Amino acid sequence: MKTKKTNAHPGDLFVVVLPDGRYGAIRIINQVDKSLLIAVTTYLEPRIPSVSDQQLQMILIQNRFSYKNESAISWYDGKIPKDFLYIGNIPVSEHEKMVECNKYSGSLSSSCAHPVYWEWRWLNDRENYENEIQAERLKREEENKHRIHVPKQMMTDVEFWTYISMLDLQQKDEEDAASPLVMKLAKTSVSNIKRFDETLAYKLYLLDTKEHAKQIGEFAYNEEEDYISADGFLYARCAAVAKGKFFYELALNSPCDMPKDEGFEILISIAHEAYVKRTGKEYYYGTGCSYESFENKEGWR
Structure with a gap:
């Protein structure tokens, strides 16, 4: 059936x-x-x-x-x-x-x-497939090579990591884990939600380097193949942030300490969810820094 x-x-x-x-x-x-x-x-x-x-x-x-x-x-x-x-x-x-x-x-x-x-x-269809993957990456690079990544108004580190500490990582379901943080943010101002989003994007941007991509476990960046899943790397960076200030700063300064075979995709949706709960409207906002993979040009040289 x-x-x-x-x-x-x-x-x-x-x-x-x-x-x-x-x-x-x-x-x-x-x-x-x-x-x-x-x-x-x-x-x-x-x-x-x-x-x-x-x-x-x-x-x-x-x-x-x-x-x-x-x-x-x-x-x-x-x-x-x-x-x-x-x-x-x-x-x-x-x-x-x-x-x-x-x-x-x-x-x-x-x-x-x-x-x-x-x-x-x-x-x-390997040749065409490889060419498509490479073309997608080059397109992203071309579209963003002239972009200057400068965060707008951010939270203080103390504010940001206090919010991140509200994640309940003992929960197996990402939505359940994120719920306390979403609910807390939703009770604040729209400008505060945007400041959280700006700070998160910047933290993720700083982890967007080739050396960090090499250290995310089974599906890490392969220099010989010159390939890594852009989404997989993003979600691994999300996991590093979700683990809190101490872990994040350790991984930022020592790429070998990046989470292995972990992800926390919902982190990049938290500002959106909080905004919707706060206003009842969709969230349309572009952060000064992009959290997408390969955007940190210096990190991928």
Whole structure:
């Protein structure tokens, strides 16, 4: 049966539309509280599969760029997105129950299924794929090479780290972890929310260096391949900030102390969430410094 499903259980199979219009499939192989261990299957076809398709029991092995025979599995937080199509359940085997994974990829979205498409491109259209990745990076660099990154009005360090200390990192769900900080910021002024955003962007910008990118764990920057996931590096920098002042300053001055295989994606959404709660309107604001990866030109020389 093909239907929408908002909750999830180990063994559940979901189909996702890939960038080229074909279908990919992911399977949940473990669940801890609100976190899901997602496996990308080898399924890649122009039609929606039936639950009996053998490819749905096969986990994709990745070899593109810096990957070396690595299983496409990762932990995600959040509810099942609306664009996930539930097709059935294949009970998790005893072997699968023993699978260990320390990779965390942030909030669950349809992009979790994209590795099967990227691997297909790597095998069947590698030159164009590599050129596209390089072109995207060069485009970002060209668009921003003349930008001067200067923060606008920021909080004092004491103010900023006091707010960051409100994150409840004992919570496994990012939204739950961020909630105390969002609620506190939402009770302050709009200008204060923007000052928080400015300070956060600047802290993330300072960590945007090649040396820091080399130290984020399994998917760190590979100099030979000249590749790293821009989003993955951003979320790792978010994790460094979320851990507080002492950890951040240690990592800033000693890149080898960057968090390994960790992320805290929701951090860059906190100002937006607080603003919406405060005003009931959408948040449109550009910080003086960009937190996006590769924006710190000096750091990537």
